[in-house]
Amino acid sequence: MRAFVLTAPGAYEVLEVAAPVAGPGEVVVDVERVGVCGTDMEFFTGAMAYLHQGHSAYPMRLGHEWAGRVAAVGDGVDPAWLGRRVMGDTMLGCGGCRRCLRGLRHVCEKRQEVGIRGGRPGALAEQLAVPASSLHALPDSVDATLGALVEPGGNALRAARATAVGPGDRALVLGPGTIGLLTAMFLRVTGAEVHLAGLTEASLSFARDLGFAHVWTEESVPGLPFDAVVDATNAAHLPRRAVELVEPAGRVVCIGLSGEPSRVDTRALVLKDVTVIGILSASPGLAAAVRAYAEGSVDPRPLVAATVGLTEVGAVLAGERPAGAGAGPKIQVDPR
Template sequence: MRALLMTAPGRAEVGEVPAPRAHGGEVVVEVERAGVCGTDVELFHGSLAYIADGATRYPIRPGHEWCGRVRALGAGVDRGWLGRRVVGDTMLGCGRCARCRAGRHHVCADRTEIGVRGDQPGALAERLALPASALHPIPEELTPAAGALVEPGGGALRAVRAAHLEGGERVLVLGAGTIGLLAAAFAAVHGASVVVADPRPEALALAARFGAEGVDPADLTEESAFRAVIDASTGAPSPAAAVRLAEPAGHVVLIGLAATPSTLDSRDLVYKDLRVTAVLGASSGLEGAIAWYTAGEVVPDPLVAAVVGLDGVPAVLAGERPAGAGPGPKVHVDPHRRA
């Protein structure tokens, strides 16, 4: 089959690789659609922390936002999965440790992350093997775009849940990327009054489509404090800004990751009696994202700017925008498309 392979920092190519086989407890999925994520870009450039600490090594087969259809079953897998449209959990815990047994497999010390951490190949390929235990069914009527946006949607929904919103509260989302706009959409359907802050006018143009007001961060002051602030930005100063803009006794949720360390003064947290939550991964939010998408309450499709084949991915990873791309922040991949 054809797959994208990162062979070294700044080097990615599409080539033929052995097709996966379903071992015991596994399935093979034919990938319908996959997303190119900021994490994939960091893997491409070699800047992801997992590379520095040795958890991930080249060559890497990336891709962790996807949807597809189950085409093969390994021994012990329920035959009801065969032919079903599915998405999958990126986080694969060991299944044996106390964290996994308590339902916290996403922070298992020995976890692998599909296409990101460890040696589990990702979904920027025609087919993908993964444990059946990681599967979540999606309905036939869900669009390929929405299916491949379940994974980022699950993370965004977890961030909104961590904000503990009540109807009518003012919520600020820092960053109008995929996660930020999805968090805005989920906050809006929970009844919040949502503001999205981003310095890029083209990014803010989408905010209204997701139930939010768009503003330039430079226009925000401490006088306009918010009951909850969700930091979905990749800027190193953003967590401190989130703390500054949160009301006393409010919530700050950190889901964005900067390429360089961020600095927070713990006194600012204590003096404002803030509750701060960090979100890693989408695991416990996947079913909720599927439900909201299926009900039509959140429609993520406008986030997709373009769909390319595998051959178009190296240029996207290098920062090129596909010809004719729309305003959305996300580029999707149809692994079966040629040229």
Template sequence: MMRALVLTGPGTAEVREVPEPVAAAGQVVVDVERAGVCGTDVELFTGEMSYLHTGVASYPLRPGHEWSGTVTATGPGVDESWLGRRVTGDTMIGCGRCRRCHGGRHHVCPERHELGIRDGLPGALAERLAFPAAYLHALPDGLDAVTGALVEPAGNAHRCVEAAALTAGERLLVLGTGTIGLLTAMLARGRGWEVHLLAEDPGFARSLGFDRTWRRGELPDLPWDAVVDASNSPVLPGLAVELVDPGRRVVYIGLAGSPSVIDTREVVLKDVTAVGILGASAGLAPAIAAFAAGTMDPRSLVAATVGLDEAAGVLAGRRPAGASAAPKILIDPAR
């Protein structure tokens, strides 16, 4: 048996003893070293997550999709060279048979698993994890477990930066200073873009060198070449369309707990391209490469690392004792 966090209903979670995973054909078993808590996990805990209402996710549920760990077992058909390697993995697990999977869009496969989010594949807020080897990503020797657990949000951020489609010297506005918003800003700064952020509290982003971080009433009247909404606000998606310069792009990665209203007349009359981002799949390898090259270090975004017994409190919104102002809480399941 092993310990794992189990969401048992809206607002309730507990650490349980569950059967140890066994590597089936095509799978590995990973000893989880770090797992991140993100907004999706919080929405699954509170019951707000839309998947709980559409029936693709249900309680009891074992969350956790931002993770790193070491491979300790391989199943039939898996190359044993994976053994002992530190890895992370793609959250989106496609069926491998449909036209979307064959077209390189496994992250929107209608029958996909989403690790720790949709039913079918228990997540990484546990001591060990069974995971399909085809979706593993090896971490270079220089990357520690903390950095490895930040690859998944950085992959999402990479996709946001690619979708914004700017060039050096152009101006990006990021709405929201959570983990993905700040990683997007870091990647954009590395490309020579002029990066601005909108925040409720600018202090932490400014401590990372983002001096152009503004509260809503302070936002300068500038032409924004692209806007990335990385917030959980139902209001900011509409504001993004209002703010972006005509003929440019708005990128949506944040999700609110209630529907947002966007004036499509403004989208049309400003000739705005709106791009939605679901999942990090195509951004995982570039994120690992950016971390390995040292062009950005995401570890400053970690506020605290706690044990599995404290995970339910984190999901309920409690900040661990001694946590910094950074947005990310990591779980060490071995604690």
């Protein structure tokens, strides 16, 4: 089969590689769609922390936001999975440690992450092998485009829920990228007043086109009481700014990662009685994200600017926009 292989920072090939075989407890999926994400770009540049911590190494096959159809099942797997449309959890815990046994596989110390960590090949290929236990079935109303948005959607849904806002509350999302916009969409469903802050007029204009009326630059954020602030950026100074902006007894949710440490004055946290929550993974939010897409309460299709083939992935990772791409922040890949 054909697969996109990252061989070194900035170096890649589309290669013919051995097709995967479903081992015990595994399935093989015909991949229909894959999302390209900021983590993939960090591997492309060589900046991703896992490379320097020994959790990942080149050559590697990226791709952890995916949807497809089960083509084969291994020993011990219910044959009813055959032919079903699915997406899968990125985080694959060992299954036997204290964290896994407590239902926290996404923070297992020994976990693999599909297309990211532990040598587990990703979905930027025609086929993918994953444990059947990681699968989530997709209803007919969740097409391939939406299916590949379930993983980022699960992250965003968890961030939105962590704010604990509802009708009468006001929330601010810093960063109108894919995760920030998805978080804003899930926040909007709660009935809260949702504000977004970003850098470029293009990104702010796109947010307005999605129906968000309260859109600001960092400098123009109004002096309103924000019951929750979500940092969905890679800017090291914004967690501190989030603490400054949030109301006393409010919540700050951090889902973005910067390339250097962020400095937050814990005295401000204590004196304002602020709760700070970090969100690592989509795992606990995947099923709810599928339901939200299926019901239509959240429709992230406009976020997808273009769908490309495997041969165009390298250019996308290098920051190029495909010809004819729309205004959205997400690029998806059809490996076939």
